[in-house]
Amino acid sequence: MVRYLQKGFAKFLFFLVVLIALEAYNTSFAQAxxxxxxxxxxxxxxxxxxxxxxxxxxxxxxxxxxxxxxxxxxxxxxxxxxxxxxxxxxxxxxxxxxxxxxxxxxxxxxxxxxxxxxxxxxxxxxxxxxxxxNSSTPSSSSSSNNPANSLSAFGGNNPFANLNFDFPTEPVTHQFDDYILKKGENVTDKIKKNLFIKLDVSKTSCYVGEPITASFKLYTRLRSESTITDAPSFNGFSVSEMELNNNNSSGVEKYNGRDYNVYTMRKVQLYPLQPGKITLDPLVADNKVTFIKAEYASAQSGDMFLDMMQNFADANAPRDAVVEQHVTLQSKPVEITVKSLPDENKPADFKGSVGSFSIQSSLQKNDITTDDAGNLKIIISGAGNIQLINAPKIMWPQGMDGYDAKITDHLDKLSVPLRGSKTFTYPFTVSKAGTYTIPAVSFSYFDPALATYKTLLTQPLVVTITKGKGIPNNPYLKNKIVETPTTVISVVEKYALFFIIGIISLAGIIFWIFNRNNTKKKPSIVKAETNVPENIEKEESAFVIPESPLEEAHQQLADGNSAAFYRVLDASLKKYLSAKFKVPAEELNKKRINEELDKCNVGLGTSLRLSSLMDNIELNLYAPASNVNQLKEVYEKASEVVSLLDKQVC
Structure with a gap:
């Protein structure tokens, strides 16, 4: 009876820890x-x-x-x-x-x-x-019940809100002549005089990369509803949309001595990409214009007339009292003259940045080990075509491997020109201990206000590299995420993996103890199980690591055959990784390799080096570099990676 209870408890405990492990796995590794x-x-x-x-x-x-x-x-x-x-x-x-x-x-x-x-x-x-x-989304509950919001699709303003209703009752109709269609009056001319779209630009001449603000505005003294039917494409410009709201999209402006309700239909910043004369195409809109019939208006007087106008504003006037007219409006094209940037005194590293900027650089840590990946941060701040700035080139010292920068930006898109900062974070690794100096980083831009080029330089940065232990530095892992070209590894996931492995190991021990007790009573099972180690040995024999994994690649290097060198190096490296990870070569891809590296807690610097090496080999498989020095450099990096993996892979 006691033995039966022991067996039952062992089974229960085994399945319990497995369930806990599975739950921890699902929690720790979220699916995409x-x-x-x-x-x-x-x-x-x-x-x-x-x-x-x-x-x-x-x-x-x-x-x-x-x-x-x-x-x-x-x-x-x-x-x-x-x-x-x-x-x-x-x-x-x-x-x-x-x-x-x-x-x-x-x-x-x-x-x-x-x-x-x-x-x-x-x-x-x-x-x-x-x-x-049919109307613009109202900004408050009080306006949502007011049909007058449909008078304009750009801001929801009542065109009658700015008119003064406190005037003598004799005579009043002249205050509203624009809204009344008189007998014999030409409706087309009346609309043309009181409703139009105008394109306002901040300037008509600029340099390449210098911003122009373009605002398409609807000017109206009528009751109308407008719908954009054709928006300009702005070919030849980089476009930054400017947000519109009730505070900055409507108002009253004086034009040719008359007051108009003005609604901004679209507002953009345009950054020219090439010199020449570029035409800003029109914005086209369909408009439904509503007038009061003169005979209906003349039948009203005093307060009755004011009530009639308010009903008209609220779209509550009788249908037989109004006339509707549909008309298509468009802005006039505007030509912009874009000047070339001067060739005189143009810096060699100039890449098209226009505005006013500053630059600063820093290292995440000034002291790291060969197991770690460092981070160089370059921040460019200022105002101009900052959204078009690319990562500055870094002149990495010999022995230091740099990788593509991660780019983040913080921009105020309502500022003209765009204002903010752009941060470039470059991961790097070093395989040999020593003191390294990252040279000053240069950044050149054109200042349109002064019509001159300027070049900025950061300070050189010194980083000290100490010999690592061949395993990741845990304090570094606690605080950082190291990005490789294919994966992002977090410390939470790494320690969750250790936790899961520990639980499964515990479950395995319990299961082994349980089976061990059973084998004492079942010798036939023991006999059957004696074949398992032999099968395992056969499987493992398929994954044999050669004494010199890169020997064939070295031979091709000596022969100077670049195409064969990269082909053999690719095959040799995959064969080595297959044997090292005990994974069939056909199942090895970047994702699987990173998973295996993570399982064995391989140093972060080694992971980055391997990923960079494989990318380099893949690129040269189809267009191999023929320079002997380049081939030697690739071979040396491959040998270094193999040496590091020999020490670190479990």
Whole structure:
């Protein structure tokens, strides 16, 4: 009886720890997910809709494919964004693309799912449901019940709000002549005089890269509803949309001595990409204009006339008292003269930055080991075409391997020109101990205010490298996420893996003790199990590590055959990794290799070196470099990586 209870308890304990391990695994390693996000569920037919498609918890995002935006026109996009989020100490990577859309008309619409490829799998986002109304979305509950908001699709302002109703009752109709269609009056001329679209630009001459502000404004003294039917494409410019709201999109302006209600339909910053004369195409809008018939207006007087005008403003006038007219308006084209940047005194490292900027550099740590990956941070701040600035070139000292920069920016898109900062974070590794100096980084830009070039230099940075132990430095892991070209590794995931391995090991010990007790009573089972080690030996014999894994590649190097060298080096390295990880070569890809490196807690610097080496080999398989010195350098890096893996891989 006691033995039966012992067996039952052992089984129960075994399955309990396995369940705990599985739960911990699911909690620690979140699956990649793909979502469509739209903060606005209801908009006006002349409002803009912002949508975002976001991939989270993925190590490698290959592509994001948007749906066809049926019933909408794309105003801006795709605008790509990537970064990291931290929640309760767990850090995740995300990649997203965003669009600004303009509805083609009112109705209830469904935006179809987008698709994405991440971590070797295909994902589909959720659908988005949006309602587009005939009028702009009201800004408060008090205005939502007022039909006068439909008088304009750009801000929801009542064109009668600025008119003074406190005037003598004799005579009053002249105050509202623009709203009254008199007998024999030409309706086309009346509309042309009181309703038009005008394009305002901050300047008509500029340098390449110097911003121009373009505002499309509707000027009206009439009761009208307007819908954009054709927006300009701004070919030849980099476009930055400027957000519009009730505070900056409507007002009253005087034009040719007359007051108009003015609504900004679209406002953008334009950064010319090439010199020459470039024409800004018109913005086209359909307009429904409503007039009061003169015979109806003349029948009213005093307070009755004021009541009639208020009903007209509220769209409550009788149908037989009004006349509706549809008209298409468009702004006049504006020609911009874009001047070439001067060739005189142009710095050799000038890459097209225009504005006024500053630069600073720093190291995350000035002292690291050969096991660690360092981070060099370059921050460019200022105002200008900052969104077009690319990562500055780093002259890495010999023995230091630098990798592609991660780019983040913080921009004020309402500032003209764009103002903010752009941060470039370059990971780097060093294989040999010593003191290294990263030379000053130069950045050149053109200052349009002074019509001159300027070159900025950072201070040289010194980093001290000490010999590592061949394993990651734990304090570094606690505080940082190290990015490789294919994965983002966090300390939470690493320690979660150790925890899971520990639990499963404990379960295995319990199960072994339970089986050991059983074998004393079942010798036949022991006999059957004696064959297992032999089978295991046969499987393991398929993964034999050669004494000199890169010997064939070295022979090709000696022969000077570059194409064969890269082909043999690729095969030799994969054969070595296959044997080292005990994984069939055909199953080895970048993701699987990174997983195996993580399992064995391989040093971060080694992971980066291996990833960079494999990228280099893959690139040269199809267009091999023939320079002997380059081949030697690649071979030396491969030998170094193999040596490091021999010490670190479990």
């Amino acid at each position: 997910n793909f979502t469509a996000i739209c903060p606005q569920k209801k908009i006006g037919k002349n409002d803009y809709l912002q949508v975002q498609f976001k991939v989270e918890h993925a190590a490698n995002v290959e592509s994001i494919d948007p749906p066809s935006f049926k019933n909408f026109s794309v105003v801006s996009g795709p605008n790509q964004e990537s970064g990291m989020t931290s929640i309760n100490g767990k850090v995740d990577q995300y990649v997203s693309i965003g669009y600004v859309l303009k509805p083609n008309g009112p109705g209830k619409f469904t935006i179809a799912p987008a698709t994405a490829k991440a971590d070797g799998k295909e994902f589909q986002s959720n659908t988005l449901n949006v309602e587009v109304t």
